[in-house]
Amino acid sequence: MTSIAAAPHARRKELLAALLRSGSFLTGVIIVLFWIACALFGRHFVPYDPLAEDILDSLAQPSAQHWFGTDPLGRDIFSRFIVGSRDILTVAPLATVLGTLIGTALGLLTGYFRGIVDDVVSRLFEAFMAMPTIIVALLAIVALGTSKTTVIIVIGLAFAPSIARTVRSAVLSERELDYVAAAKLRRENAAHIMFVEILPNVLPPVVVESTVRLSYAIFGVATLSFLGFGLQPPSPDWGLSISANYGMIAGGYWWTVLFDALAIASLVIGVNLIADGLHGALDA
Amino acid sequence: MVFLGSQVLPGSVALSILGPEADPRSVELLNHQLGVDRPLLVQWFGWIWHFLHGDMGLSYVHQAPVSPMVMQALGYSLKLAAVALLLVVPLGIVGGVVAALKVNRPLDRIISLGGLSATVLPEFVSGIILILVLGIWLHWLPISAAWPNGADPLTQIYYLVLPSLPLVLVLFGYISRMARAGMIEAVESDYTRTAVLKGLTWGQVVWRHVLRNALLPTVTVVVTQAGYLMGGLVVIETLFRYPGIGSLIFTAATQKDFPILESGVFVVGTIFTMTTFLADLSYSVLNPRIRMGTGQ
Numbered sequence: 001m002t003s004i005a006a007a008p009h010a011r012r013k014e015l016l017a018a019l020l021r022s023g024s025f026l027t028g029v030i031i032v033l034f035w036i037a038c039a040l041f042g043r044h045f046v047p048y049d050p051l052a053e054d055i056l057d058s059l060a061q062p063s064a065q066h067w068f069g070t071d072p073l074g075r076d077i078f079s080r081f082i083v084g085s086r087d088i089l090t091v092a093p094l095a096t097v098l099g100t101l102i103g104t105a106l107g108l109l110t111g112y113f114r115g116i117v118d119d120v121v122s123r124l125f126e127a128f129m130a131m132p133t134i135i136v137a138l139l140a141i142v143a144l145g146t147s148k149t150t151v152i153i154v155i156g157l158a159f160a161p162s163i164a165r166t167v168r169s170a171v172l173s174e175r176e177l178d179y180v181a182a183a184k185l186r187r188e189n190a191a192h193i194m195f196v197e198i199l200p201n202v203l204p205p206v207v208v209e210s211t212v213r214l215s216y217a218i219f220g221v222a223t224l225s226f227l228g229f230g231l232q233p234p235s236p237d238w239g240l241s242i243s244a245n246y247g248m249i250a251g252g253y254w255w256t257v258l259f260d261a262l263a264i265a266s267l268v269i270g271v272n273l274i275a276d277g278l279h280g281a282l283d284a
Numbered sequence: 285m286v287f288l289g290s291q292v293l294p295g296s297v298a299l300s301i302l303g304p305e306a307d308p309r310s311v312e313l314l315n316h317q318l319g320v321d322r323p324l325l326v327q328w329f330g331w332i333w334h335f336l337h338g339d340m341g342l343s344y345v346h347q348a349p350v351s352p353m354v355m356q357a358l359g360y361s362l363k364l365a366a367v368a369l370l371l372v373v374p375l376g377i378v379g380g381v382v383a384a385l386k387v388n389r390p391l392d393r394i395i396s397l398g399g400l401s402a403t404v405l406p407e408f409v410s411g412i413i414l415i416l417v418l419g420i421w422l423h424w425l426p427i428s429a430a431w432p433n434g435a436d437p438l439t440q441i442y443y444l445v446l447p448s449l450p451l452v453l454v455l456f457g458y459i460s461r462m463a464r465a466g467m468i469e470a471v472e473s474d475y476t477r478t479a480v481l482k483g484l485t486w487g488q489v490v491w492r493h494v495l496r497n498a499l500l501p502t503v504t505v506v507v508t509q510a511g512y513l514m515g516g517l518v519v520i521e522t523l524f525r526y527p528g529i530g531s532l533i534f535t536a537a538t539q540k541d542f543p544i545l546e547s548g549v550f551v552v553g554t555i556f557t558m559t560t561f562l563a564d565l566s567y568s569v570l571n572p573r574i575r576m577g578t579g580q
Contacts, residue, residue: 024397132515132556135533135549142537142545215404223519226408227534239408246412246523250427254416261412269401276400 018281025277031270035085035263042083048076050083050236062255069255071245080236081259085267087237088225091151092217098156099217100163100210107167108194108202112175118168125161133158134223141229151230155220159213166209170202204282211275215268222264238264350543353532354551361521361528364429365513367441368448372455373506377499379456380463384498385490387468395460403457407450407519414449429526447524451516455509462505466498473497507563514552 019025043050048066054074062069068077110118140154174180175198183193224230225239233240238260245256383395402410419427431443470476471494479489517530525531529548536544 132512132518132552134515134518135552138518138534138537139545139549142540219404219406223406223408226406226519227522228538239406242408242412246408249412249415249420252420254420257412258416261409264409265405265413268404268406272401272404273397276397 015281019277022277022280024273025281028270028273028275028277031266032274035267035270036089038082039086039089042086046076046079046082048079050075050079051234052076059253059256068259071241071256072248075236077241077255077259080241081238081263084236084238084241084260084263087148087231087235088218088221088239088267091148091231092155092214092221095152095155095221096159096210096214096217098152099159099213100206102156103160103163104167104199104206106160107164108171108199110164111168111171112190112194112198121164125164133220137220137224138227138229141224146229146232148231151221151224155217155224158220159217163206163209163213166205167202170205171198174198174201208275208279208282211271211278215271215275218264218268218271222268350547353544354529354547357527357529357532357548358551360526361514361517361530363440364444364448364517364520364526364528365451365510367444368451368455368513369506369510371445371448372452372459375452376456376459376506377463377502380460380465380502381467381495381498383460384464384467384471387464392464396464399457399460401457402453403455405450405453407454407516408523410453411447411450411520411523414446418449419446429524447520447526450520451513454516455512458505458509459502462502463499466501467494470494470498503566504563507559507566510559514556 052075054070056074057066057070058072058074060066060070060074066076066078068081071077071080106121110121137154137158141150144150144154171194180193180197183197188197221230222239225237226243228243231237231240233244241260242257242264245253249257379395379399383392386392415427418424425446426443427446429443429447431440435443475497476489476493479493480486484492514530517528518534519530520526521528521531522534529552532544533548533552535541536548
């Protein structure tokens with residue numbers, strides 16, 4: 001009895017050890033934790049109010065007073081840089097959770113029942129994925145109006161098919177195994193078999209796929225904000241700031257966009273390193 | 285689908301053209317002129333009919349035919365996409381092959397992780413950094429994609445290198461990863477061992493036996509990703525103010541100019557579907573093992 005109970009525990013320990021050995025995973029965690037800390041507590045530590053305008057001190061170069069300079073409205077770029085992770089770190093993870101929930105449910109259904117459910121849903125997904133994601137999102141947001149909720153729903157729905165596909169292929173091999181046959185013999189109902197028996201066993205690929213999706217969600221939200229269809233002013237969001245200021249880089253005002261660009265880059269790369277580490281640890 | 289999507293968009297078209305303070309009677313008149321007050325199905329069949337005849341209707345905003353606008357923009361976009369593919373295909377394959385030959389050594393990790401990271405960088409982020417570094421600080425490349433009038437093709441390509449680099453970064457990861465996986469599989473295969481055992485040098489083995497087999501899946505990825513390029517173009521063309529189909533769709537979306545939006549998205553969707561089809565096709569042509577309906 002104890003040995004059975006200890007088995008998953010030992011496996012978890014092994015997994016954790018593998019993750020901690022992976023340099024890329026640790027680097028990713030440190031970067032992402034840094035930005036989460038900034039999103040949560042940054043407001044209390046920044047030298048200036050990120051929304052306070054000071055038109056007399058606009059477009060100031062980086063200096064001891066304004067470490068990263070000021071933007072055309074005289075707002076302190078360092079302060080905006082620190083708190084700029086707030087919105088994207090709410091919207092992108094929520095979109096990913098939504099996409100993972102829908103995708104996992106659909107993947108379980110199509111993989112378990114096969115047949116006509118599978119055919120219909122799979123064809124629908126193919127039709128949906130026949131368009132570049134960003135164009136689908138653009139159309140949907142023009143149709144539904146711009147708000148955080150719309151962005152979450154649109155990105156979440158756009159990612160559901162790829163998660164469903166991952167889950168479906170994992171379920172297809174699981175459903176042939178003995179424990180599923182045993183559960184059927186016990187006359188468990190289909191929902192119980194799918195969500196209680198199969199789901200825990202397909203979790204590793206789901207975790208990896210949704211971490212990868214999270215980095216694409218950040219990609220997507222940042223891009224939509226840059227295009228003016230995502231987060232709206234006066235949010236200090238990075239993509240939004242870049243979109244407001246990139247027209248001036250030819251004039252030499254590099255500090256108005258460079259730091260925000262580096263911030264987005266570090267965040268997506270951080271999440272991606274975590275995904276890479278998880279992939280290595282869960283596959284091994 | 286695109287058509288329905290744009291029809292459910294809230295807000296009267298005439299209102300968005302004339303502005304919120306327009307006189308209700310002129311709004312009604314304009315709606316009638318544009319034909320948007322007719323039943324949906326009538327509009328839809330009309331649109332398909334004309335589209336198939338190469339007539340994409342009149343732009344609401346510009347009051348001019350859409351077809352020439354879309355076709356001209358498509359031409360610009362294809363030029364940009366071609367430059368990006370010309371750069372990324374050799375780079376990605378070389379990267380993947382080098383990584384596979386040094387598998388699990390530091391160089392492999394650098395190429396693989398670097399490629400993976402570049403893939404998730406939004407195009408406007410890498411675009412901004414590249415403009416600053418290559419265009420403004422080093423003065424290596426022009427920061428605008430607008431070449432002088434009457435420039436020869438080589439000059440045009442020179443102007444398109446910087447805008448295509450962010451797309452190259454995104455695609456490099458995919459292509460090098462596929463090339464690497466294909467290479468590793470081929471290096472570990474029996475025919476490679478046979479080739480080594482029959483006394484060929486390592487260079488000959490790689491060149492004659494490994495590469496040919498390894499690059500099959502890569503070709504498919506290249507074709508598939510040509511479809512992705514269409515999406516990436518929206519951002520890149522906006523950032524570089526390049527008059528391609530991406531920026532046409534983007535502008536139409538902001539202005540609710542549905543004839544342009546519909547035709548643009550329809551053209552992009554068609555190209556996307558065609559490249560996916562070509563990818564399947566090229567795979568079966570290149571790989572005799574899954575060629576269907578021949579032999580038996």
